[in-house]
Amino acid sequence: xxxxxxxxxxxxxxxxxxxxxxxxxxxxxxxxxxxxxxxxxxxxxxxxxxxxxxxxxxxxxxxxxxxxxxxxxxxxxxxxxxxxxxxxxxxxxxxxxxxxxxxxxxxxxxxxxxxxxxxxxxxxxxxxxxxxxxxxxxxxxxxxxxxxxxxxxxxxxxxxxxxxxxxxxxxxxxxxxxxxxxxxxxxxxxxxxxxxxxxxxxxxxxxxxxxxxxxxxxxxxxxxxxxxxxxxxxxxxxxxxxxxxxxxxxxxxxxxxxxxxxxxxxxxxxxxxxxxxxxxxxxxxxxxxxxxxxxxxxxxxxxxxxxxxxxxxxxxxxxxxxxxxxxxxxxxxxxxxxxxxxxxxxxxxxxxxxxxxxxxxxxxxxxxxxxxxxxxxxxxxxxxxxxxxxxxxxxxxxxxxxxxxxxxxxxxxxxxxxxxxxxxxxxxxxxxxxxxxxxxxxxxxxx
Amino acid sequence: xxxxxxxxxxxxxxxxxxxxxxxxxxxxxxxxxxxxxxxxxxxxxxxxxxxxxxxxxxxxxxxxxxxxxxxxxxxxxxxxxxxxxxxxxxxxxxxxxxxxxxxxxxxxxxxxxxxxxxxxxxxxxxxxxxxxxxxxxxxxxxxxxxxxxxxxxxxxxxxxxxxxxxxxxxxxxxxxxxxxxxxxxxxxxxxxxxxxxxxxxxxxxxxxxxxxxxxxxxxxxxxxxxxxxxxxx
Numbered sequence: 001x002x003x004x005x006x007x008x009x010x011x012x013x014x015x016x017x018x019x020x021x022x023x024x025x026x027x028x029x030x031x032x033x034x035x036x037x038x039x040x041x042x043x044x045x046x047x048x049x050x051x052x053x054x055x056x057x058x059x060x061x062x063x064x065x066x067x068x069x070x071x072x073x074x075x076x077x078x079x080x081x082x083x084x085x086x087x088x089x090x091x092x093x094x095x096x097x098x099x100x101x102x103x104x105x106x107x108x109x110x111x112x113x114x115x116x117x118x119x120x121x122x123x124x125x126x127x128x129x130x131x132x133x134x135x136x137x138x139x140x141x142x143x144x145x146x147x148x149x150x151x152x153x154x155x156x157x158x159x160x161x162x163x164x165x166x167x168x169x170x171x172x173x174x175x176x177x178x179x180x181x182x183x184x185x186x187x188x189x190x191x192x193x194x195x196x197x198x199x200x201x202x203x204x205x206x207x208x209x210x211x212x213x214x215x216x217x218x219x220x221x222x223x224x225x226x227x228x229x230x231x232x233x234x235x236x237x238x239x240x241x242x243x244x245x246x247x248x249x250x251x252x253x254x255x256x257x258x259x260x261x262x263x264x265x266x267x268x269x270x271x272x273x274x275x276x277x278x279x280x281x282x283x284x285x286x287x288x289x290x291x292x293x294x295x296x297x298x299x300x301x302x303x304x305x306x307x308x309x310x311x312x313x314x315x316x317x318x319x320x321x322x323x324x325x326x327x328x329x330x331x332x333x334x335x336x337x338x339x340x341x342x343x344x345x346x347x348x349x350x351x352x353x354x355x356x357x358x359x360x361x362x363x364x365x366x367x368x369x370x371x372x373x374x375x376x377x378x379x380x381x382x383x384x385x386x387x388x389x390x391x392x393x394x395x396x397x398x399x400x401x402x403x404x405x406x407x408x409x410x411x412x413x414x415x416x417x418x419x420x421x422x423x424x425x426x427x428x429x430x431x432x433x434x435x436x437x438x439x440x441x442x443x444x445x446x447x
Numbered sequence: 448x449x450x451x452x453x454x455x456x457x458x459x460x461x462x463x464x465x466x467x468x469x470x471x472x473x474x475x476x477x478x479x480x481x482x483x484x485x486x487x488x489x490x491x492x493x494x495x496x497x498x499x500x501x502x503x504x505x506x507x508x509x510x511x512x513x514x515x516x517x518x519x520x521x522x523x524x525x526x527x528x529x530x531x532x533x534x535x536x537x538x539x540x541x542x543x544x545x546x547x548x549x550x551x552x553x554x555x556x557x558x559x560x561x562x563x564x565x566x567x568x569x570x571x572x573x574x575x576x577x578x579x580x581x582x583x584x585x586x587x588x589x590x591x592x593x594x595x596x597x598x599x600x601x602x603x604x605x606x607x608x609x610x611x612x613x614x615x616x617x618x619x620x621x622x623x624x625x626x627x628x629x630x631x632x633x634x635x636x637x638x639x640x641x642x643x644x645x646x647x648x649x650x651x652x653x654x655x656x657x658x659x660x661x662x663x664x665x666x667x668x669x670x671x672x673x674x675x676x677x678x679x680x
Contacts (some may be wrong), residue, residue, distance in 0.1 A: 004552045051640070054643070054644075055599070055643065055644070056611065056640045056641070056643040058643075059636075059639050059640040059643050060636075060640060080644050080647035081648050083644045084644040084645060084647070084648045085615075087644065089641065091640075091641045092639060093641075096634065096637035096640075096641045097638075097639050097642060098597065098639040099590060099593050099594050099597055099638070099642055099645065099646075100519075100593050100597060101466065101573060101593060101596035102466040103466075103468060103599070104466075105466065105573065105574055105592075105593050105596075105654065108574075108654040109577075109590065109593055109650070109654065112651060112652050112653065112654055113645065113648055113649075113650055113651065113652040114651070115651035115652055116652065117652050117653070117655060118655065119655070120578060133466050133467070133468065134466070135463070135465075135466050136597060136601075137597070137601045137604050145622060166590060174616070225571055257461070257463040258456075258460045258464055258514065258518075259460070259465060259511070259514060259515070264592065292611075295612075295615060296614075297608070297611040297615065298611075305619070308614075310617075311615060312612075312615050312616065313611075313615060315608060315612065317605075319630055319633055319646075320605055320608050320609045320612055320630050321612050322626055323613065323616065323622070323623070323626050323631070360629075360633050360636070368588045378616065381613075392628065
């Protein structure tokens with residue numbers, strides 16, 4: 001056994017999925033109190049690498065050739081108890097990392113696995129007291145991520161693996177998480193972080209791995225020049241578009257989920273054609289609910305919504321959007337069998353290389369692009385998209401944002417719910433949902 | 448799509464509207480007494496079982512309020528209407544004649560049985576099951592009780608979201624059911640992946656349960672009431 005301060009040693013010759021994506025020659029260490037940032041384009045292998053080092057590849061019938069040591073134990077034959085005690089993994093799709101049906105059951109189960117009986121104290125120190133009795137399937141993505149963060153802090157493991165940890169978090173939560181990470185590093189926790197936005201972590205000066213097409217193209221110390229070399233930042237200078245008419249009107253709209261309180265109250269809103277509208281606000285403020293209402297996925301509890309034309313809603317979990325099992329079939333369905341048009345769009349969205357892979361096996365970023373490509377091909381009058389740039393690298397973000405702008409320029413109504421400043425900067429109109437004491441208090445419009 | 452979504456929504460409300468609140472907080476022994484009483488009523492006094500329906504409705508309101516009881520009555524009423532109309536159609540064929548009162552009794556009895564089952568499901572506390580498995584040494588499986596109650600509503604929610612997206616895509620319900628079902632299976636895969644190690648370790652202690660005396664008393668009194676009703680009538 002290794003007796004090193006490294007909490008993670010990876011010496012991977014090859015890993016991937018049979019007949020699918022392969023990642024090659026990846027070697028790195030994460031020592032106690034050290035942070036390693038993995039970045040790269042969407043589909044470059046970031047999540048595959050996370051699966052390889054967390055030992056979850058076997059759940060997907062994948063393979064890993066080489067060695068991975070967590071807290072000094074080979075992942076191949078370690079006792080699950082040892083790995084669990086060493087590692088906390090917060091995945092990109094946080095809602096799948098929850099086992100408890102209520103926040104109380106979830107947190108108490110984590111503590112029960114550690115041998116502790118939970119009490120109100122843990123909820124108070126985790127700032128989760130107000131969520132304790134909530135059913136977990138009613139939590140927003142941001143709230144789910146907050147619960148997972150609290151668990152990570154309660155578990156006090158030696159290694160934190162975080163896959164796109166900021167995607168669904170509001171500004172305050174992002175700053176809070178950054179402070180938590182700094183504190184964890186001070187307590188000798190090793191951190192493996194996957195993020196499309198390396199510059200956010202610049203002050204921590206993490207070790208850096210850049211991946212491209214399944215290979216490491218840079219591994220070394222933090223270097224701003226390297227980051228800028230491989231990242232194409234999105235331009236924010238442009239002319240503001242003007243409205244080309246009204247797509248929908250929401251008048252005095254109220255909404256509550258079954259068994260819950262009102263999450264939206266007295267919402268008056270006009271959705272304009274020809275502009276890109278961004279809905280922003282803190283976690284749990286009702287952004288997703290507003291998108292679902294405006295698109296017609298949900299019906300208001302009170303109030304009226306009048307729409308003029310067809311609409312589509314793309315959920316934050318794009319898997320719920322798809323009808324067919326592969327991108328090719330999904331896009332062919334959307335193009336009504338026009339293969340040439342389908343291939344053109346696949347090229348435009350940079351998904352030509354993955355057309356025949358099962359959608360469930362694609363990376364989160366790739367799934368988002370396929371969903372958007374399918375919706376684009378279908379030609380709706382209005383597009384309601386939840387976190388369209390969530391977990392996307394700079395290149396994919398630029399692509400997605402340019403598609404959204406193009407849709408707006410073609411007089412479509414485009415409304416997004418987002419925490420991503422890059423997307424907000426591209427919008428023509430920003431609607432901010434404000435929360436006070438966990439109740440929606442106001443909606444302001446800028447633009 | 449409308450009717451199908453409505454059915455899904457009332458199933459969802461009937462089964463998963465509440466967390467650990469209402470009668471779920473009653474003591475486990477009172478739940479056992481209530482379960483035995485209900486079984487007795489339906490097995491031994493089945494012909495009089497419809498008389499307990501008002502008690503079950505009041506109990507439902509106490510448990511989770513009007514929204515819940517409306518959903519449950521809609522769902523159980525649907526079962527009752529289905530069985531009664533089947534009986535009526537059978538009666539029309541002349542194979543087995545049934546008087547209108549008999550058909551009404553079938554509807555009410557089916558509603559009562561369905562409501563009893565839903566109420567029993569609702570008073571089960573997954574945390575108590577978790578603790579029970581822990582005590583009996585099946586600690587590894589205790590996690591699965593929590594997971595089951597997490598997966599069922601999550602799957603249903605994903606299913607309805609997927610159906611709603613299909614509706615916007617102008618797809619028929621029949622065409623949308625396979626991908627909507629696939630979304631539930633995929634949820635299972637992701638949960639298996641992201642909790643890979645957590646599902647392979649056992650709990651070392653129990654989870655505290657919050658109990659309320661008032662709900663315990665209500666459940667015991669209800670048990671007594673339904674037994675008295677079927678005895679007296």
